[in-house]
Amino acid sequence: xxxxxxxxxxxxxxxxxxxxxxxxxxxxxxxxxxxxxxxxxxxxxxxxxxxxxxxxxxxxxxxxxxxxxxxxxxxxxxxxxxxxxxxxxxxxxxxxxxxxxxxxxxxxxxxxxxxxxxxxxxxxxxxxxxxxxxxxxxxxxxxxxxxxxxxxxxxxxxxxxxxxxxxxxxxxxxxxxxxxxxxxxxxxxxxxxxxxxxxxxxxxxxxxxxxxxxxxxxxxxxx
Amino acid sequence: xxxxxxxxxxxxxxxxxxxxxxxxxxxxxxxxxxxxxxxxxxxxxxxxxxxxxxxxxxxxxxxxxxxxxxxxxxxxxxxxxxxxxxxxxxxxxxxxxxxxxxxxxxxxxxxxxxxxxxxxxxxxxxxxxxxxxxxxxxxxxxxxxxxxxxxxxxxxxxxxxxxxxxxxxxxxxxxxxxxxxxxxxxxxxxx
Numbered sequence: 136x137x138x139x140x141x142x143x144x145x146x147x148x149x150x151x152x153x154x155x156x157x158x159x160x161x162x163x164x165x166x167x168x169x170x171x172x173x174x175x176x177x178x179x180x181x182x183x184x185x186x187x188x189x190x191x192x193x194x195x196x197x198x199x200x201x202x203x204x205x206x207x208x209x210x211x212x213x214x215x216x217x218x219x220x221x222x223x224x225x226x227x228x229x230x231x232x233x234x235x236x237x238x239x240x241x242x243x244x245x246x247x248x249x250x251x252x253x254x255x256x257x258x259x260x261x262x263x264x265x266x267x268x269x270x271x272x273x274x275x276x277x278x279x280x281x282x283x284x285x286x287x288x289x290x291x292x293x294x295x296x297x298x299x300x301x302x303x304x305x306x307x308x309x310x311x312x313x314x315x316x317x318x319x320x321x322x323x324x325x326x327x328x329x330x331x332x333x334x335x336x337x338x339x340x341x342x343x344x345x346x347x348x349x350x351x352x353x354x355x356x357x358x
Numbered sequence: 359x360x361x362x363x364x365x366x367x368x369x370x371x372x373x374x375x376x377x378x379x380x381x382x383x384x385x386x387x388x389x390x391x392x393x394x395x396x397x398x399x400x401x402x403x404x405x406x407x408x409x410x411x412x413x414x415x416x417x418x419x420x421x422x423x424x425x426x427x428x429x430x431x432x433x434x435x436x437x438x439x440x441x442x443x444x445x446x447x448x449x450x451x452x453x454x455x456x457x458x459x460x461x462x463x464x465x466x467x468x469x470x471x472x473x474x475x476x477x478x479x480x481x482x483x484x485x486x487x488x489x490x491x492x493x494x495x496x497x498x499x500x501x502x503x504x505x506x507x508x509x510x511x512x513x514x515x516x517x518x519x520x521x522x523x524x525x526x527x528x529x530x531x532x533x534x535x536x537x538x539x540x541x542x543x544x545x546x547x548x549x
Contacts, residue, residue, distance in 0.1 A: 200440065200442055200444070201442065203440055204440070204444050204448040207449055208449055211508050215508060215509065218510070218511055218514050227508050231447075231508070235444040235447060235448055238442065238443030238446065238447050239443070241432075241443050242432035242441075247432055250432060251431055274371065275371045275375045276428070276431075278371065278375035278376075279425075280433065282375060283379050283435070285379070286380060287386055289383075307535065307536060307539070311536050311540060313383075314408060314536065317377070317379075318412070318540075318544065318546075321369065324372045325367075325369040328368045
């Protein structure tokens with residue numbers, strides 16, 4: 136987590152950029168669903184993928200992540216063209232490929248850490264009206280990200296152990312120990328967080344001053 | 359845990375985060391391709407049902423929210439290494455959003471069924487919970503999203519989704535069996 140913080144671009148700059156990007160994306164989505172003129176849609180469907188190629192730098196990497204989604208779009212459009220009219224299918228294809236590419240631009244331009252910060256910023260209004268705790272959401276998110284590699288290690292370990300016993304094809308032999316280990320580990324982590332976060336811990340640096348938002352919350356305590 | 363609001367404690371948060379991590383990890387296991395369709399059968403919906411059964415409604419919903427947020431952040435957490443906002447606006451996004459109410463329904467029903475003493479009836483009702491939450495609700499959300507967002511006819515959208523029903527039923531039974539096995543080792547408190 137600390138590695139992503141040390142990027143050349145300032146963290147707060149990246150965050151406000153990501154907030155703006157998400158807002159623009161939401162606006163574009165709304166506009167695209169309202170437009171029905173096929174020439175405008177075609178223009179968007181050419182311009183946005185071009186923007187994606189520019190944003191990611193190379194043609195091959197830009198479409199690698201959205202290949203499957205674009206394929207689903209194409210199949211849905213084909214279905215629509217067959218059952219409805221050809222024009223509505225084309226419209227659907229243009230609209231969605233533009234939208235998917237626009238979303239992919241946001242994903243390529245900002246790192247997940249910046250987008251995560253942006254999500255916290257966007258969640259603040261909900262916090263004001265008392266729906267949720269933005270810091271706590273961010274904590275849960277970071278914890279999940281932190282534990283993805285741990286989880287795949289556990290799966291690899293379990294698979295090896297079961298392969299030694301000749302049970303490597305069974306889903307049961309994987310899922311039961313996996314879920315058990317997760318539950319036990321969650322207990323451990325919860326205890327560790329409780330113990331370490333007793334004192335006030337800094338959660339974020341803001342404008343040079345230290346804000347202690349919630350003394351019992353620390354992303355460091357989980358690592 | 360006195361400083362933590364009683365709504366969602368650290369234990370709930372860690373369990374939710376690890377539940378999301380479990381769904382991610384299950385997506386990393388090789389998917390089973392299904393003929394010509396680009397959506398393969400994966401263990402991830404199995405993970406959704408299992409999270410509901412094991413964690414209970416509120417934690418499972420949090421886990422699914424975390425998972426959807428991970429997708430939105432652009433991490434390759436979906437089966438086949440997919441991820442990013444592009445997936446969340448695509449025509450098949452409804453299935454993903456459907457995981458959130460699905461986890462809630464499975465968890466809520468599993469919690470209600472805790473009182474059933476007869477192990478056979480209990481297992482059957484767990485399967486029923488998985489079928490209702492993990493299959494019917496997920497597919498309903500998927501079909502509604504598909505047909506509202508793309509303007510596709512209801513029946514066309516529905517027929518596409520029926521291909522996945524057999525695999526999903528197998529997964530529902532599997533999830534219930536796994537949950538029963540887990541409960542022979544530890545007592546689960548579903549919240």
